[in-house]
Amino acid sequence: MIDNVILGILMEGPQTGYGLKSIIEQSVGFFYSASYGSLYPALKRLAEQGAISLLESDGSKNKKLYALEPSGRERFLEWLGEPLTRSRNEHLLKFFFYDYLAEPLRGERLAGFHAVLREELGRLAAVKQIVDKETEELENPENYRFRLSVLTYGFRYLEMAERWLGDLRSKETGKHHHAGQGPAAEENKDE
Amino acid sequence: MIDNVILGILMEGPQTGYGLKSIIEQSVGFFYSASYGSLYPALKRLAEQGAISLLESDGSKNKKLYALEPSGRERFLEWLGEPLTRSRNEHLLKFFFYDYLAEPLRGERLAGFHAVLREELGRLAAVKQIVDKETEELENPENYRFRLSVLTYGFRYLEMAERWLGDLRSKETGKHHHAGQGPAAEENKDE
DNA sequence: GTACGCATGTAACTTGTTACATGATTCG
DNA sequence: CGAATCATGTAACAAGTTACATGCGTAC
8 A cells, every 4th residue: 555655646746755755644633644654665565576765866964755657657557557446444443332431431532533523624624714715826737626626525525424423412412321231231121 | 453452342241252243344334343353352352361261051052141341441431531542544644645646546546435425424414313213222321421432423423534535526527637746746747 | 063854775564365285964 | 966156264475553752943
């Protein structure tokens, strides 16, 4: 996975490992993250395979600029052309079992997550505004259609999640029965 | 991760490794999957740690029923009580780079993914209907609130994704310029 | 001159997948 | 009695994280 992210970012021009990391955080950080522990070994590997190459020309000695080679570009485009698949949404796993979580904590967690969603929604909205403005000044915005649409996706996704959580929490209101046993519980039918 | 899934399912009663796998597929299969290669070693590990135990009582010799132990239950509930986090949505990664994918293939891939989404939407709708009906016959549906809401989440998620993809594809219609260069392309401004 | 951000890297570990290998049970 | 499905397991590999270790550049 990280190989393709690296190659994809190098499509726009040479970068250092450190630079790649910060670009990843800024651009696809919403749904993907990389650590140096995977980044640097990946760069080494890709260079050995000839997919990327080390540029010497830079002034600094401690900086390594990598550039995309034709074989790397080919490899990236091949990956890109494979059929799309949905990936796992592991955070739903916890929700699935949430009937088992006892009540004071459960409500807190839901509220906390709700806050996170709203915060991210706000941040994404800000980013979207900036990006949309920058896009206007571009001569060929058509070339960025998918990049932009991923932003839209992120936005709609958060909206959907926020709404869903809102609905879920509003059903809860005022019902402070002591839950906590969940599906398997045949006992405690009081209240 | 798989440890907690196993413990969570065992909350409802003893199961075999094989049984766990099929329950996982049927229940959380929409957003999580496990292979035997991780399942069986996990069962072994959990048993060694005393989180689960092997039941002898079963007739078959080749079947191993595992049951949740108190320490396993505790461990599961502790995990469950940790704050919620959003996980990665790696399939968006490909979309992010889709400006680079050349046109005949790109359209095909989008259409293919669209078909997958609609198919899953149909399947989930069917599941939801069955589950909703089953829920009516339950004495305490409140105990399944979160399990059910995850279904709703899946449904809304697919709806959102399907709508997003629909919007994206409709913008495309009739514009068969030869794309393929994407963001980095300063050339080919014809058409 | 020192603190902070830029910059690179490795080793141990974690978690999971794929492919293989094998045997029991059940149903037609 | 043969095929499908139930059922368990391992070995090799893949991909990544965390924690550690180090050094350069520069702005105050």
